[in-house]
Amino acid sequence: MDKICDVVECSNERFKTVPAExxxxxxxxxxxKTKVHLCKEHYKEYKKKTxxxxxxxRADWI
Known part of the structure; x- marks a missing residue:
């Protein structure tokens, strides 16, 4: 099984799993897939942009 980031043209090791949507x-x-793996760099960018x-x-769950 590949343990790499699911972003196109990235071959870094995966760090976190996030919703693909x-x-x-x-x-x-x-x-x-419904969940994707991101490396540390892409996860940081994902957090900033979303x-x-x-x-x-999160507010909808309260």
Missing amino acids: LAKKVFSLKTD KEERDVD
Whole structure:
């Protein structure tokens, strides 16, 4: 099993798993799964670019 980032043209080791729905808004992905693996660098970028949307999602659960 590959332990690499699911972002196109990235070969770094995976670090975190995130929902593919949000990750697709930020990156081009290698897979069509519901969850994707990101390396440390892409995870940091993902957090910055989806911060508002993730805050809204968390507020809906309260």
